[in-house]
Amino acid sequence: MRLQAPENTVGFTFDGQRYRGVPGEPVAAALLAAGVRLVARSFKYHRPRGIMSAGSEEQNALVTVGRGAQAEPNVRATMLEVAEGLEVFSQNAWPSLKHDVMAVNDLASPFLGAGFYYKTFMWPKPFWEKLYEPVIRRAAGLGGLSGQPNKDRYEKAFAFCDLLIIGAGPAGLMAALTAGRAGADVILADEDTAMGGRLLREVEDIDGQPGADWAADAVAELAGMQNVRLMTRTTVTGAYDQGTFGALERVAGPRQARKPLECFWRIVAKHAILCAGALERPIAFPNNDRPGIMMAAAVRAYVNRWGVAPGKTVTVFGNHDDAHRTAHDLVAAGVKVAALIDSRDDVEIKADFPVYTGAQVIGTKGRHALESIAISHGGETREIRTDCLAMSGGWNPSVHLTCHMNRRPTWREEIASFVPTPEAVPGLMPAGACNGAFSTAACLQEGAAVAADLARDLGLKPKVTVPVADDGAYRITPLWAVPGKGRKWVDFQNDVHVKDIKLAAQENFCSVEHMKRYTTQGMAPDQGKSSNVLALAVLADATGRGISETGTTTFRPPFVPVSIASMGAGSQGKGFAPERLTTSHNASVARGAPMIEAGLWYRPSYFPRQGETHWRQSCDREVGHVRNAVGVCDVSTLGKIDIQGPDAAGLLDFVYTNMFSTLKVGRARYGLMLREDGHVMDDGTAARFGEQHFVMTTTTAAAGQVMRHLEFVLQVLRPDLDARIMSVTEQWAQFALAGPYSRTLLNTVLDDPIGGSDWPSMACGDVQVAGVTGRLFRISFSGEHAYELAVPARYGDSLFRLLVAQAESLGGGAYGMEALNVLRIEKGFITHAEIHGRTTAYDIGMERMISRKKDCIGQSAATRPGLVDQDRDQLVGLKAVGAVKQLTAGAFLFEQAAAPVRVNAQGYTTSVAYSPTLDAGLALGFLKRGRARHGEVIRMVDHLREIEAMVEVCDPVFFDPDGGRARG
């Protein structure tokens, strides 16, 4: 019911029914105004539930917004803003909210207590995962995801400040004013649509003007300060190391294409003040969950801020003075108050509505909406007709963020709740209600004092002027659970009631942590934000311990649920990872080459020609180009590192197993690099361009790792080495020219053609390519006479096109990754498929490359007995010799007669290819004592693809074993 007709309304729907609401007000307010009581079904028992609170702590009124891929589940109706055309749906009910079939769970509730499922569905064991759990999960739950990709935009952002103030109630505003006026760099964040906190919801004066007006003036003043940033609709969700806070912003305004829905902020602050206020806690009386039973302060909030009366005849039930406000505010607004029930004996209340002191609510009636309550008063039971019960068991300071770095809060007896433990989060100071200071005057005072202290820390000179405000006492006598028949709900979101907690205690789950897991209290989106204090008070009672002795479970981030979409913002589609494109990318794509990912790089898989319908046809042809004519391949993705300095050679000697200081200028050498633990890290070549100048190449996969490794060596292990490293991977476009006609091809682009003996195998140096200085290396990864030619990247595209055109005229052409792989497997050259992090130089047959004339990283570790054990898996070649020619990578190797089971595995395959050169299925792999077993026929079994083949163990070099083709 609206107290006054609003000026401007818009239409929205709830479960298809049209309603009107004021733009920007919570959907919860609009539904209450329309007299909608039943808004949700509970998690487990499908109990009818209504709106309970007026903030992000809402446990009942979770709804789904929108349809299809854009549907968003579990949105709090108390935080969702009314907008024209908004579509809202209830959750966890079928076929409808009013007639929910699964409400049968509620009738069966005596059997469905905590632990029921685990105890009941134990046998037969396999049924749990396949049958029981899916069925139970379908019956219990909240909203569901659509399963479709979400097209909505989300974003992430960073913000920085000297002082982050979390919450803009009286304490937060006063802190921001104090620090802001002193000139501090401030961010003030609040999750509400407007700043002011409870000042917007209460009837009370500050400095003689209404609290809401004072708040509006304060916000206006802050908005005018250049040094203050105001962030509304922004919930600070977590406190992390080094002054970093996570915060979720619901982006304001109507939903539009291209506009982000939410923004996940990472705010870095030198200091922070927590002004998060307090959450009102329920009282556990029988059937305290009917639609229409709400938190007392929420009822006032709807009346005072949004002009909506949540009921026609309201009763109020509380155990402290603050709850009386609800009754007085309702009367002032013209709403009938049926009764004020105070559980305390020692209070005198003057009012013109019925007052019952020393009384308790012991029962409620009404299936879909509250109709009446029963109270016990002076030994008698009395029934009161009422459609809304405002309850308050007291206030719990919002200590949540102070627990995010593993500290527990401290129990304070006089307010019967927890307060933050000092220094719980370094740099975060609590002030106001979250620190147990509940009156407005105390909040203003603490906010100003803490902000002034921190401003002084920042070298500023703050002035503290605190306005005059209400300083009423709180005076609470704890009331947790009321005796009586019927379930007394503690955790509304997880359907946990008093009996569940007592059952946990009875079954010896007495620790608060065990109770939580046994009952599920404090789990799920709510994370016990509202229920923890009440739950452990009940547990304390059941176990006969005090509350401080019982302790509390902790509060973990996030403070409110954070959508994965906002945390992963920008990472959909191509945002997932940067794309690294070579200079030949466009030319390759133009030739129809499918591009495959190699780390972040994209490389051509093969270059299809007309008439070729299968990648193998293209691949076989490209292999033929290289073996018989000439092929061109972009190898720019290999890591290239420029190394200069007096100790450049010394650095290489230290990181490579073999000697580089003896390498002549104008020559390159193959090198093997070990990790500290003696396993192979990477391989590649280093070419010497000057006495103090080398260019190292790494594999594509390990380029970043090797660069980091070299930095580590120079900065940490050997700062004495005077050498400088710089990546030149991006600077040079580099192409392999491989095959018998490679020199012919090369000479078509060189200004000064080279002769047969000018560039022997492993020679390197500068050359002129059409007037541009390039670098030439006589190195081969195919076993053929081959070169690599590098030019500055700006010329890469044109050189690639030129080389490919010339190669084609020589009967060759471009080749891609598939052919490159076949060529190197035919030659037994390793890649990271073989040096996968668990293999040693010994395993790959290169232990003789570990020079004993000098020290190098990994040298000692590589000699550990376990790493040179002759029983280790050793690199071998495998050739298909049976009927099945197809070999697969990742398959296991077995002796012919052995059963193909795990314990009999003798090794595995790492790389496979069909070799058109040898017309055979080839593989590289690792086999126990493999080097001694050449000639043996064993069995390859791929359990996953169900392929079995007989293979002959042989030397990994299948083709041209003496290497004559590359040298010739």
Add this chain to the structure above:
Amino acid sequence: MTEVTLDRIMSAAPFAGLTKPASAALKEQIGLGLSAPGRAISNRRARVIWAGQRMWLVAADVALDGLAAVTDQSDAWAILRIEGPGVVDVLARLVPIDLRADHFKGGHTARTMLGHMSVGITRVGAQAFEVMAMRSMAATLVHELQSAAENVAAR
């Protein structure tokens, strides 16, 4: 957003104990010495941008034989100039450092991240920055900045 093309970029990494002589030699050649950490300096002929520990990028042809490792980087970088009143807001979507005017002033430079990419960022005006990324990632750099700018504009 506009592309910046520098005809020459050389990295200069002075050898042990030779930072001062290298800086002096550089000053003789282009009128600028090596800049302080986190700073970029320029004159009409050239620019010097600090690029990390013992490393500078010099936008000019220089020779520092025996004083510093000099490596041609002219083709290694994609550089974008991004400017406008919302430039700090746009970069705040992608860059985890404080780029506000009173913290990151004209001539300040930093090696940092932009989304998943490692970049160098220099403030070149009251509302203008230059972002240097690896040449191979140029398309991603444009894509990231564009979508961040769209998000900011849509607000």
